[in-house]
Amino acid sequence: MVGVSGRARTRRLLSAAALSLFAENGYDSTTVDQIAAAAGVARRTFFRYFPTKEDAVFPDHDSTLVKVSLVLEAEGDGEEPITVVCRAIREVLRMYAAEAEVSVARYRLLRQVPALREREIAVVSRYERLFTKYLLAHPSASASPDSPDAPLMAEVSAAAVVAAHNHVLRRWLRGGGTGDAMAQLDHALRAVRDGLVDPRRRMSDRRVVVTVTQAGSGVDEVLDAVRHALN
Amino acid sequence: MVGVSGRARTRRLLSAAALSLFAENGYDSTTVDQIAAAAGVARRTFFRYFPTKEDAVFPDHDSTLVKVSLVLEAEGDGEEPITVVCRAIREVLRMYAAEAEVSVARYRLLRQVPALREREIAVVSRYERLFTKYLLAHPSASASPDSPDAPLMAEVSAAAVVAAHNHVLRRWLRGGGTGDAMAQLDHALRAVRDGLVDPRRRMSDRRVVVTVTQAGSGVDEVLDAVRHALN
Numbered sequence: 293m294v295g296v297s298g299r300a301r302t303r304r305l306l307s308a309a310a311l312s313l314f315a316e317n318g319y320d321s322t323t324v325d326q327i328a329a330a331a332g333v334a335r336r337t338f339f340r341y342f343p344t345k346e347d348a349v350f351p352d353h354d355s356t357l358v359k360v361s362l363v364l365e366a367e368g369d370g371e372e373p374i375t376v377v378c379r380a381i382r383e384v385l386r387m388y389a390a391e392a393e394v395s396v397a398r399y400r401l402l403r404q405v406p407a408l409r410e411r412e413i414a415v416v417s418r419y420e421r422l423f424t425k426y427l428l429a430h431p432s433a434s435a436s437p438d439s440p441d442a443p444l445m446a447e448v449s450a451a452a453v454v455a456a457h458n459h460v461l462r463r464w465l466r467g468g469g470t471g472d473a474m475a476q477l478d479h480a481l482r483a484v485r486d487g488l489v490d491p492r493r494r495m496s497d498r499r500v501v502v503t504v505t506q507a508g509s510g511v512d513e514v515l516d517a518v519r520h521a522l523n
Numbered sequence: 524m525v526g527v528s529g530r531a532r533t534r535r536l537l538s539a540a541a542l543s544l545f546a547e548n549g550y551d552s553t554t555v556d557q558i559a560a561a562a563g564v565a566r567r568t569f570f571r572y573f574p575t576k577e578d579a580v581f582p583d584h585d586s587t588l589v590k591v592s593l594v595l596e597a598e599g600d601g602e603e604p605i606t607v608v609c610r611a612i613r614e615v616l617r618m619y620a621a622e623a624e625v626s627v628a629r630y631r632l633l634r635q636v637p638a639l640r641e642r643e644i645a646v647v648s649r650y651e652r653l654f655t656k657y658l659l660a661h662p663s664a665s666a667s668p669d670s671p672d673a674p675l676m677a678e679v680s681a682a683a684v685v686a687a688h689n690h691v692l693r694r695w696l697r698g699g700g701t702g703d704a705m706a707q708l709d710h711a712l713r714a715v716r717d718g719l720v721d722p723r724r725r726m727s728d729r730r731v732v733v734t735v736t737q738a739g740s741g742v743d744e745v746l747d748a749v750r751h752a753l754n
């Protein structure tokens with residue numbers, strides 16, 4: 293009997309064998325039998341881990357989806373829902389960054405095999421749907437809760453966060469998986485979030501300060517009055 | 524010899540036959556031979572139109588991609604690039620709306636067949652890539668052209684526009700393809716674009732008007748002064 297960590301190890305072994313055979317001999321000409329043999333297991337064992345050959349290329353998305361869900365469920369009190377989503381998507385990049393070499397090899401493979409590229413697009417769309425669902429269930433405190441555009445903005449915000457993640461991920465993979473991917477993601481998410489927070493809220497942050505001083509006041513007196521008004 | 528319109532007709536016929544057989548007998552148990560027979564053509568004719576069985580479900584995306592490209596190339600002078608993208612994506616919704624009944628039948632089929640759903644996600648991602656490329660090549664007049672975040676914002680903006688389109692499309696399909704889809708899209712795009720235009724530009728639209736009137740002025744005098752300042 294194989295324990296949980298044994299299962300995880302076999303899964304990883306099969307995935308590594310698949311990736312290296314695909315890169316060596318091409319995706320189409322590699323069979324499940326060859327992958328199983330390279331990993332030292334039987335053909336039927338392969339299918340206990342992955343329903344198809346192409347699934348072996350993406351072994352970690354299922355467990356990452358669980359991690360992402362946990363972050364969403366553990367939302368902090370009074371936080372903007374979009375902030376929680378930004379924290380949750382860090383789990384996805386963390387998964388890629390944890391094995392930079394494997395991620396870069398997979399990226400190169402995907403650029404050559406359209407079927408795998410399409411599969412990844414579909415896999416990544418699962419995160420987007422999860423975020424949309426979360427944002428729908430947790431309207432922003434700054435938005436009018438029964439705005440008819442709330443479902444629209446939930447979907448658009450989720451798409452924007454995922455696009456920012458994908459942009460950072462792709463740049464990092466193109467660069468060979470070097471550099472601090474997480475820091476780059478945080479920068480990108482800040483830039484995007486600034487554009488996603490309800491505009492009315494942002495407007496209300498633009499307060500206008502009016503100070504009234506006596507005609508004939510000196511510059512210092514005026515500056516003092518302004519400083520006082522700003523504090 | 525079959526002319527261009529004959530080709531288009533055969534293509535449409537094959538697609539309609541495929542959709543109706545998939546709905547009737549299930550996607551997996553329908554063969555290309557059955558589709559060809561239902562459309563009154565030979566099996567090898569089918570493959571002259573579609574490389575695979577699943578491609579017959581999406582007959583119009585290739586030509587719509589061409590239409591979208593044409594709109595992007597015909598950009599108006601001095602228009603914000605994001606405005607041009609919003610106009611271009613109308614071509615995609617127009618394609619669905621042109622045959623509401625077929626679109627609704629396909630939508631119902633896709634909800635039952637994950638492989639087809641994934642295929643559609645991949646197809647739609649082609650529009651997003653096209654928009655990202657266009658926005659990268661046409662930086663917004665209101666953004667600093669060499670901002671290091673320009674590529675990020677191009678990708679995020681393209682994703683936001685496509686998400687708005689997908690939201691409107693799905694709502695319209697769920698509603699059975701009734702109602703003015705194009706008007707709903709225009710509304711959604713306006714809402715999204717407001718959030719995507721450079722925030723600094725939006726800020727500069729929030730002018731502050733200060734009017735100075737004599738102490739003891741009547742209400743009418745004050746209102747006159749304000750009106751004057753606003754014009």
